[in-house]
Amino acid sequence: MSIAHMTGTREEWLAARLELLEAEKELTRRSDELARRRQELPWVRVDKEYRFQTDEGNASLADLFGGRSQLLVYHFMFGPDYTAGCATCSTIADGFSGFVVHLANHDVTLSAVSRAPLAKLQAYKRRMGWTFPWASSLGGDFNFDFNVSLTEEQQRKGLVEYNYRREKAWTEGGIGDSMTKRGEGPVAENAAMTGTDVATYTRERPGMSAFVLEDDIVYHAYSTYARGLDGLWGMYQWLDRAPKGRNETGIWWRRRDEYEPLPQNVGSCCHAAEAHA
Numbered sequence: 466m467s468i469a470h471m472t473g474t475r476e477e478w479l480a481a482r483l484e485l486l487e488a489e490k491e492l493t494r495r496s497d498e499l500a501r502r503r504q505e506l507p508w509v510r511v512d513k514e515y516r517f518q519t520d521e522g523n524a525s526l527a528d529l530f531g532g533r534s535q536l537l538v539y540h541f542m543f544g545p546d547y548t549a550g551c552a553t554c555s556t557i558a559d560g561f562s563g564f565v566v567h568l569a570n571h572d573v574t575l576s577a578v579s580r581a582p583l584a585k586l587q588a589y590k591r592r593m594g595w596t597f598p599w600a601s602s603l604g605g606d607f608n609f610d611f612n613v614s615l616t617e618e619q620q621r622k623g624l625v626e627y628n629y630r631r632e633k634a635w636t637e638g639g640i641g642d643s644m645t646k647r648g649e650g651p652v653a654e655n656a657a658m659t660g661t662d663v664a665t666y667t668r669e670r671p672g673m674s675a676f677v678l679e680d681d682i683v684y685h686a687y688s689t690y691a692r693g694l695d696g697l698w699g700m701y702q703w704l705d706r707a708p709k710g711r712n713e714t715g716i717w718w719r720r721r722d723e724y725e726p727l728p729q730n731v732g733s734c735c736h737a738a739e740a741h742a
Contacts, residue, residue: 470708503614508677508684515607517600518583526607529600530678539697540613540672541714542740543579545603547669548660549720550589552578554671556718560699561597576600580608593721611688613670620668627670628690635664645661673697 473481515526528538541558542551550558558577565575576598579586583601590599591622612626619625623634656666672690676683695701700718704711 503687506687508686509696511676511683511685513606513610515602516605517578517602517607519598519600519662520583520587524600526676526683527678527681529574529576529578529598530676530683531569531574531598533569533572533574534675534678536678537573537575538569538673538674538676539575539576539577539597540608540611540667540670542659542666542671543578543581543589543614544614544659544661544665544669545580545582546665547581547585549658550581550593551666551669551671552655552658552718552720552723555593555720556700557671557694557698558595558597559593559721560697562595565597574598578602580614582657608669611674612690613672615668615670617664617668620664628693 511526517524517526517529519529526536529538539554539558539561541554543549543554552558561575561577568575578600581601582602582603586599586601590596601609609616610718615625615627620635623632625632652667653663659666670690671694672688673694674685675687677686678684
């Protein structure tokens with residue numbers, strides 16, 4: 466059943482649109498200011514020797530830069546016990562292959578990092594048709610040090626630090642609070658989609674971290690988590706401009722190969738052009 470929405474004249478629409486435009490411009494200016502403040506954060510030297518498994522073999526954190534001076538890491542939720550990558554992270558990552566070349570030409574390397582074994586990551590990349598770099602941090606401290614992986618003990622005793630705050634001890638009903646909007650969201654369903662239970666699924670967390678390499682020294686510059694990732698989710702940027710917004714009901718996203726097939730659109734411009742050829 467459709468929900469009735471306010472309608473009006475073109476003049477009324479234009480007046481409301483101009484008022485909204487001022488708010489949009491203010492948001493843009495505020496966003497520019499926040500970007501500047503991110504870049505002004507102090508850099509913290511990374512002294513620990515992290516190791517990763519990549520398509521090219523064993524690698525250090527410095528190696529992940531790929532010869533560039535900046536590295537953006539997406540902390541992709543794919544734990545060792547997962548049978549598939551997180552569906553939410555997968556929708557975000559669907560955009561990576563397209564713009565990784567643009568970032569590279571701005572002296573920035575983009576790489577995903579997960580704790581799943583490299584062979585699992587490689588198989589999932591093939592399934593999803595992705596080409597961006599993806600490293601395994603299995604066996605190391607990288608994910609734990611950057612607060613995107615946690616142990617069962619931390620979870621049980623309330624020792625989890627995520628999104629710059631301490632979480633309460635694990636409970637079945639509240640564990641999704643820091644991972645979704647106000648605790649809303651099908652956390653159990655997402656866990657099932659990775660072949661795990663809620664506790665196992667949420668021992669991995671989403672996030673992104675920025676690093677810089679200067680004089681052969683790696684520095685940590687920035688990290689963000691939870692809804693701080695919304696701006697990286699290309700699908701959301703489009704849906705926020707759609708008349709009905711994100712339309713979040715039930716499982717509102719799936720992996721790209723798990724949606725029901727779309728009906729053939731015989732009225733598309735391509736079909737029309739063929740008909741008149």
